[in-house]
Amino acid sequence: xxxxxxxxxxxxxxxxxxxxxxxxxxxxxxxxxxxxxxxxxxxxxxxxxxxxxxxxxxxxxxxxxxxxxxxxxxxxxxxxxxxxxxxxxxxxxxxxxxxxxxxxxxxxxxxxxxxxxxxxxxxxxxxxxxxxxxxxxxxxxxxxxxxxxxxxxxxxxxxxxxxxxxxxxxxxxxxxxxxxxxxxxxxxxxxxxxxxxxxxxxxxxxxxxxxxxxxxxxxxxxxxxxxxxxxxxxxxxxx
Numbered sequence: 001x002x003x004x005x006x007x008x009x010x011x012x013x014x015x016x017x018x019x020x021x022x023x024x025x026x027x028x029x030x031x032x033x034x035x036x037x038x039x040x041x042x043x044x045x046x047x048x049x050x051x052x053x054x055x056x057x058x059x060x061x062x063x064x065x066x067x068x069x070x071x072x073x074x075x076x077x078x079x080x081x082x083x084x085x086x087x088x089x090x091x092x093x094x095x096x097x098x099x100x101x102x103x104x105x106x107x108x109x110x111x112x113x114x115x116x117x118x119x120x121x122x123x124x125x126x127x128x129x130x131x132x133x134x135x136x137x138x139x140x141x142x143x144x145x146x147x148x149x150x151x152x153x154x155x156x157x158x159x160x161x162x163x164x165x166x167x168x169x170x171x172x173x174x175x176x177x178x179x180x181x182x183x184x185x186x187x188x189x190x191x192x193x194x195x196x197x198x199x200x201x202x203x204x205x206x207x208x209x210x211x212x213x214x215x216x217x218x219x220x221x222x223x224x225x226x227x228x229x230x231x232x233x234x235x236x237x238x239x
Contacts, residue, residue: 016113170197 012035031038103109154160169178170193177197179189 016109
């Protein structure tokens with residue numbers, strides 16, 4: 001029996017199943033006809049297929065009965081309503097058309113299984129190739145869009161993006177950093193300081209900013225020293 005879903009074994013993929021030996025004929029257990037693996041997943045599928053086939057057979061039988069009844073009625077009333085009795089149909093126009101046929105040759109069944117598995121693998125490979133191509137196209141389109149945005153800015157605002165020397169200003173009290181371009185002094189970015197900005201050498205053990213080398217206190221001490229020396233010279237001259 002054929003199923004819609006192939007065998008879950010990736011090396012098999014057969015769509016043919018058969019009842020397991022010794023299983024209940026009324027509710028058989030199924031296995032793959034090719035590799036012999038159990039196929040419990042198709043019980044519902046087979047049950048629905050059997051129901052569908054039974055319904056279709058009932059419909060066909062009903063159509064046949066209706067057609068026979070219509071023919072019999074037409075023949076019975078042919079003498080009363082003026083119609084000509086039905087004659088044998090004329091066979092004509094021989095031709096060939098594709099129609100479902102029962103397969104009896106096991107080789108043809110196995111060949112159909114192999115063809116199905118090959119088509120399934122081909123479909124998966126095609127889908128994977130499509131995903132790869134779509135990713136490539138997406139990356140290329142992203143680059144094109146970014147370049148188009150830059151050119152649009154150049155055309156509309158007469159601006160172009162180029163490398164410019166910049167410097168960072170770190171404000172200890174507010175823990176903020178400003179990025180300033182050196183060619184114009186314009187602030188191009190303001191952000192919160194991070195661990196890299198607030199380095200340990202900028203603070204003492206109490207978390208206070210360290211005094212920079214050459215501070216005003218040092219300069220003041222040196223100035224006082226000079227004044228003291230000057231006063232000493234003046235006293236020596238008076239003596």
